Amino acid sequence: MELIPILSTIILVATICTFILAIGAYILYKVREGKPQHSYQTKPATVQGELVVPSEAIYTKDSTRVERTNIKNVEPGVTREEYTKQHQPSQSKHTPEPRGYKIEEEKVEKRKVRVRPQERFSDENKFLKYTSEGYIPTQEDRNSGEVKWR
Amino acid sequence: MKINQLVDRAKITISNREDEKKGENLGQKYLRRILVSGIVSLLLILVIVYTLPYTILSFSSLFEYSTIIALVIFLFILLVRYFAILIMAYLYLNEYTFSDTNGYAPFVSIIVPVFNEGKIIRKSILSLLNLDYQNYEIVVVNDGSTDDTKQVAESMVGFQDGKYGKIKISLINQPNLGKARALNAGIYFSKADFLLCMDGDSQLAPESIKVAVRHFIHPKIGAVAGNVKVLNRKRFFTDLQALEYIEGLNMARSAQSYIRLVNIIPGPIGIFRRKAIEQAGYYSSDTYAEDADLTLKILSKGWKIYYEPKSISYTEAPVTLQQLLKQRYRWTRGILQSLRKHKKLMFNPTVNLGHTFILWVMSYEALIWPTMNIAANAFFIFAALFFGFSHLIFFWWAGLAILDLVTALYCVAVEKEEFRLIWYAIIYRMFFILIIDICKTMSTIEEFLGIRMTWGKLERSSSPKSDTIAVNTN
Numbered sequence: 001m002e003l004i005p006i007l008s009t010i011i012l013v014a015t016i017c018t019f020i021l022a023i024g025a026y027i028l029y030k031v032r033e034g035k036p037q038h039s040y041q042t043k044p045a046t047v048q049g050e051l052v053v054p055s056e057a058i059y060t061k062d063s064t065r066v067e068r069t070n071i072k073n074v075e076p077g078v079t080r081e082e083y084t085k086q087h088q089p090s091q092s093k094h095t096p097e098p099r100g101y102k103i104e105e106e107k108v109e110k111r112k113v114r115v116r117p118q119e120r121f122s123d124e125n126k127f128l129k130y131t132s133e134g135y136i137p138t139q140e141d142r143n144s145g146e147v148k149w150r
Numbered sequence: 151m152k153i154n155q156l157v158d159r160a161k162i163t164i165s166n167r168e169d170e171k172k173g174e175n176l177g178q179k180y181l182r183r184i185l186v187s188g189i190v191s192l193l194l195i196l197v198i199v200y201t202l203p204y205t206i207l208s209f210s211s212l213f214e215y216s217t218i219i220a221l222v223i224f225l226f227i228l229l230v231r232y233f234a235i236l237i238m239a240y241l242y243l244n245e246y247t248f249s250d251t252n253g254y255a256p257f258v259s260i261i262v263p264v265f266n267e268g269k270i271i272r273k274s275i276l277s278l279l280n281l282d283y284q285n286y287e288i289v290v291v292n293d294g295s296t297d298d299t300k301q302v303a304e305s306m307v308g309f310q311d312g313k314y315g316k317i318k319i320s321l322i323n324q325p326n327l328g329k330a331r332a333l334n335a336g337i338y339f340s341k342a343d344f345l346l347c348m349d350g351d352s353q354l355a356p357e358s359i360k361v362a363v364r365h366f367i368h369p370k371i372g373a374v375a376g377n378v379k380v381l382n383r384k385r386f387f388t389d390l391q392a393l394e395y396i397e398g399l400n401m402a403r404s405a406q407s408y409i410r411l412v413n414i415i416p417g418p419i420g421i422f423r424r425k426a427i428e429q430a431g432y433y434s435s436d437t438y439a440e441d442a443d444l445t446l447k448i449l450s451k452g453w454k455i456y457y458e459p460k461s462i463s464y465t466e467a468p469v470t471l472q473q474l475l476k477q478r479y480r481w482t483r484g485i486l487q488s489l490r491k492h493k494k495l496m497f498n499p500t501v502n503l504g505h506t507f508i509l510w511v512m513s514y515e516a517l518i519w520p521t522m523n524i525a526a527n528a529f530f531i532f533a534a535l536f537f538g539f540s541h542l543i544f545f546w547w548a549g550l551a552i553l554d555l556v557t558a559l560y561c562v563a564v565e566k567e568e569f570r571l572i573w574y575a576i577i578y579r580m581f582f583i584l585i586i587d588i589c590k591t592m593s594t595i596e597e598f599l600g601i602r603m604t605w606g607k608l609e610r611s612s613s614p615k616s617d618t619i620a621v622n623t624n
Contacts, residue, residue: 004541004544005540005541007544008534008540008541008543008544009540011543011544011547011580012530012531012534012535012540012543014580014581015527015530015531015543015580015584016531018580018581018584018585019527019528019531019584019588021471021585022584022585022588022589023588023592025471025472025475025585026475026588026589026592028472029472029475029476029479032472033476046163046164047163047164047324047325047327048161048162048163048164048325049161049162049163049164049322049323049324049325049335050159050160050161050162050322050323050324051159051160051161051162051320051321051322051323051339052157052158052159052304052307052320052321052322052323053157053158053160053307053318053320053321054156054157054158054307054308054309054318054319054320055156055157055158
């Protein structure tokens with residue numbers, strides 16, 4: 001028996017079966033999927049979502065891994081810039097201020113007021129005068145005897 | 151991996167607005183379309199009926215001649231298409247092999263939209279932490295999942311150990327708005343100039359970003375399409391799809407890449423220049439193939455799109471016939487919807503010739519090619535059953551099977567894929583492609599009639615087979 005007629009018959013039957021299978025499977029798929037449809041057109045203009053990001057300030061300090069929850073409202077949208085802006089105050093709590101700046105501030109304060117805490121509220125030190133040597137009590141200035149310009 | 155890291159939570163408002171055609175009566179539109187096409191067809195039949203007696207042809211001979219001519223044209227187009235794709239793919243791969251490599255490594259955001267991917271989301275993210283790239287972050291967008299996806303994803307938020315250091319993983323939880331809007335939320339949140347958009351069920355090969363971003367050094371390249379491979383193999387349907395991805399999709403993409411006009415950036419892996427996405431107007435959810443739509447929008451803005459074969463994404467393919475039909479139904483209708491959105495540019499080549507060309511190619515592939523394949527098979531069945539020409543179907547099958555075998559051999563060799571897939575080429579066209587084409591044609595008819603549809607969701611197996619990638623990626 002020749003091979004070609006046998007193969008032809010096999011291929012013919014296979015092709016017909018494939019046709020039937022494909023159409024049948026498609027109909028079955030449509031029957032199964034025949035559920036209520038929905039569309040996006042009725043949805044509101046904005047929806048609420050939630051953003052979960054790792055805390056960068058804490059990461060740099062390598063602190064304990066305990067989950068913290070800060071509920072903050074970021075209005076509107078979800079841009080990173082806005083999110084960062086909203087988080088600036090909370091991040092500054094964790095970030096120490098530059099050391100040099102603090103020391104400078106203290107020095108200026110000391111130079112300005114050269115009085116001891118217990119002397120601050122006495123009548124004598126109520127009024128101070130600024131001189132080239134810093135702040136001095138007005139009584140001390142009067143008793144110096146120098147001629148003053150008025 | 152460290153879990154339960156310190157996290158910040160913020161409530162956000164996500165825009166749900168999109169350009170929608172207001173006041174359009176879709177029922178009337180479709181009715182008008184059916185009436186117009188019906189009247190045109192009737193007129194054509196009347197012309198044939200009235201003019202036929204004036205020719206030497208009878209009705210039966212007209213049918214025979216027209217069928218034979220259609221078949222010859224189909225065969226001619228099939229061969230031209232095959233060889234054009236093979237030659238262009240060869241030229242592209244030749245060019246690619248000798249292309250220069252550079253150290254361009256900009257910051258990349260990986261956007262992972264997930265919907266009910268609780269079973270496999272962890273694997274997907276772990277694959278991302280293993281990437282051979284140092285400058286990237288991961289943004290997971292949970293699109294209103296109803297399973298444990300949210301919990302699994304939240305447990306991974308933090309600075310996780312990557313190959314070259316800590317990788318930042320963020321999470322956006324939003325109500326179910328669809329994949330397009332989930333991707334947009336991630337893109338909007340990210341501030342990277344380059345975005346890798348992928349599917350939640352996909353896993354990337356380690357060098358996927360590194361080899362793809364180097365093409366962006368050319369300022370005209372707006373996006374790079376990756377290479378999608380089937381992850382869950384060793385099953386009849388998934389093996390056939392693995393061959394289809396290699397022979398049908400990737401080879402065509404290689405050919406398109408030769409002229410820098412890749413027409414679909416696949417959902418499982420696409421790397422975009424932010425500027426190109428912004429110019430294109432982000433993803434749209436008015437079609438069911440948001441990847442095809444965005445690709446066409448990017449091309450219409452004059453950007454070029456490249457294909458990177460080494461940028462590999464392994465994805466779970468449908469396991470059953472029902473799931474396969476569901477996927478192809480969505481693809482077909484989505485592509486047709488995208489084509490309809492861009493139909494004005496189809497008839498106006500002066501705006502962007504390359505874009506017009508690619509739209510015509512897509513129309514041919516979506517509308518004419520499946521119909522021709524079904525018609526050819528129907529003709530041979532008819533000829534065998536009613537005229538006894540059963541040997542014709544054998545020669546038809548033998549010719550196509552040899553062509554497919556040779557192509558499969560070439561494609562498998564080029565992609566260094568599994569050799570055993572080649573043998574599926576014997577039944578590839580007569581069985582697999584016929585089923586797909588019937589589904590495509592039915593979907594096209596439904597799209598023409600305007601029957602409503604929904605997305606659909608593939609059932610994930612999370613099988614042990616998915617854990618191992620059995621393909622040589624070198």
